[in-house]
Amino acid sequence: MPAEGLPAEGLSAAIRAHGAVALDVAIDVAPGQTMALVGASGAGKTSVLRAIAGLMLMTGHVRVGGHVWQDSAAGVLVPTRRRRIGMVFQDGALFPHMTALENIAQAMPGDTDARDRAAALLAQVQLAGLENRRPAQLSGGQQARVALARALARDPEILLLDEPFAAVDRPVRRALLALVAQVRASSDMPILFVTHDMAEAAASADTLCFLVDGHSIETGPAQALLANPSSRVRRWLDG
Amino acid sequence: MMDWTALWLSLWLGTVTTALLAPVSLALGHWLAVTRWRGRALVEALLILPLVLPPTVIGFYLLTGLGPQSLPGRAWAALFGEGLVFSFSGLVVASLIVNLPFAVQPAQRAFEAVGQPLRDAAATCGHSAWRCFWRIELPLAWPGVVTGLVLAFAHTLGEFGVVLMVGGAIPGRTRTLALSIYDRVQAFDNHGAAMMAGMLMAISFAAVALVFVLGRRRHAR
Numbered sequence: 001m002p003a004e005g006l007p008a009e010g011l012s013a014a015i016r017a018h019g020a021v022a023l024d025v026a027i028d029v030a031p032g033q034t035m036a037l038v039g040a041s042g043a044g045k046t047s048v049l050r051a052i053a054g055l056m057l058m059t060g061h062v063r064v065g066g067h068v069w070q071d072s073a074a075g076v077l078v079p080t081r082r083r084r085i086g087m088v089f090q091d092g093a094l095f096p097h098m099t100a101l102e103n104i105a106q107a108m109p110g111d112t113d114a115r116d117r118a119a120a121l122l123a124q125v126q127l128a129g130l131e132n133r134r135p136a137q138l139s140g141g142q143q144a145r146v147a148l149a150r151a152l153a154r155d156p157e158i159l160l161l162d163e164p165f166a167a168v169d170r171p172v173r174r175a176l177l178a179l180v181a182q183v184r185a186s187s188d189m190p191i192l193f194v195t196h197d198m199a200e201a202a203a204s205a206d207t208l209c210f211l212v213d214g215h216s217i218e219t220g221p222a223q224a225l226l227a228n229p230s231s232r233v234r235r236w237l238d239g
Numbered sequence: 240m241m242d243w244t245a246l247w248l249s250l251w252l253g254t255v256t257t258a259l260l261a262p263v264s265l266a267l268g269h270w271l272a273v274t275r276w277r278g279r280a281l282v283e284a285l286l287i288l289p290l291v292l293p294p295t296v297i298g299f300y301l302l303t304g305l306g307p308q309s310l311p312g313r314a315w316a317a318l319f320g321e322g323l324v325f326s327f328s329g330l331v332v333a334s335l336i337v338n339l340p341f342a343v344q345p346a347q348r349a350f351e352a353v354g355q356p357l358r359d360a361a362a363t364c365g366h367s368a369w370r371c372f373w374r375i376e377l378p379l380a381w382p383g384v385v386t387g388l389v390l391a392f393a394h395t396l397g398e399f400g401v402v403l404m405v406g407g408a409i410p411g412r413t414r415t416l417a418l419s420i421y422d423r424v425q426a427f428d429n430h431g432a433a434m435m436a437g438m439l440m441a442i443s444f445a446a447v448a449l450v451f452v453l454g455r456r457r458h459a460r
Contacts, residue, residue, distance in 0.1 A: 010264075050359075053363055055359050079363050080359075080362040080363060081364075081365045081367055082365075085363045086363075087360070087363040091356065093357055093360035094360075095354040095357060095360070095375055097378050097379055099307075106374070107363075107364040109365050109366065109370065125241070149361075150364065151363075153364075154364070154365060215243070235322060
């Protein structure tokens with residue numbers, strides 16, 4: 001059940017965690033909206049994504065697409081494999097012993113049409129013809145495309161992008177961001193996007209969430225926040 | 240002259256030990272690679288003990304721990320009609336313990352090399368831990384697992400001190416090739432000892448060469 005007053009199919013999360021980075025973050029992303037998590041290295045951006053994916057211990061709640069994935073108060077904890085997540089990891093995390101096609105098909109366990117659907121997804125990310133290449137035989141940009149296709153293969157309820165294109169040069173990154181924009185235009189799933197590149201965040205996101213030391217210091221519409229930053233955000237931007 | 244019975248016994252002991260260590264090294268190596276349990280260091284230290292202790296010390300503990308007065312020794316005798324010490328079964332138990340670090344350590348390192356990001360990616364793809372093990376981790380880690388088993392096999396062939404103490408070098412029952420070489424040297428039969436030593440060296444060289452071939456294959460990934 002979606003929580004009262006929250007978007008029916010978006011993301012609502014309140015995350016508290018104690019670990020390498022202590023987190024105390026509340027996030028709401030409406031359906032079809034993209035939020036960029038921005039902050040310095042070690043601010044907890046990746047940890048927020050990992051908490052939503054169920055890859056680290058946290059308390060609080062995570063609700064996505066009307067489903068409760070975690071609610072510590074009610075004792076609900078859905079394991080990662082049962083959460084319909086599309087996640088692109090920082091280094092791609094492609095399975096090195098598998099071809100591009102097999103990598104994507106891994107996200108569709110038990111699906112009899114997995115290979116056909118994986119081939120269609122490869123075509124969607126403009127990699128038709130490279131089905132049988134292994135990750136080591138692909139460029140950084142091509143690996144990022146395969147990782148994006150794999151993330152989309154589960155028909156996810158949320159897309160989590162952890163600095164997915166950090167390892168590619170600017171022209172390739174622009175092309176990849178255009179691909180994400182296409183996905184965004186054709187789906188109403190929320191997208192959460194980690195970056196430390198303000199220009200990229202401003203160009204790709206509807207809302208921004210500034211993280212400092214595991215706390216969200218400011219959240220709001222991207223254009224408004226950047227046009228008229230609060231003193232705390234300005235301090236962070238300056239420094 | 241070659242002691243064919245001792246050669247066969249050594250090969251059989253190596254084969255049985257390796258076959259029994261395979262599931263143990265998979266399970267223990269994987270668990271040690273992924274567990275965050277605080278007691279992990281103690282388990283690792285315990286596993287390494289057979290490498291650093293003198294074989295006579297391990298042999299002594301096994302001799303007393305598996306002897307006719309011990310609980311395992313009595314239970315074994317009640318079940319199978321013969322004691323563990325000075326028997327082939329006793330040799331297998333001793334070999335398993337002595338070779339545990341040879342088999343488990345390379346497997347553990349190989350599973351560690353797979354890395355948490357790939358396990359996380361598999362989980363977000365909907366894989367259970369079991370499916371992730373078979374589809375992702377084992378296909379990437381198998382050269383390390385096999386390396387450990389080959390090392391354990393080769394080490395079993397050459398094991399001397401523990402085998403002598405637990406087995407007693409009974410011809411046809413517990414006298415392995417390494418013990419037979421020792422007996423020949425004691426009897427001034429250098430020709431026989433040289434033949435058996437050459438055979439042991441050839442088998443060990445082949446096993447170690449296989450380890451290096453597998454190592455190259457792993458690094459080529």
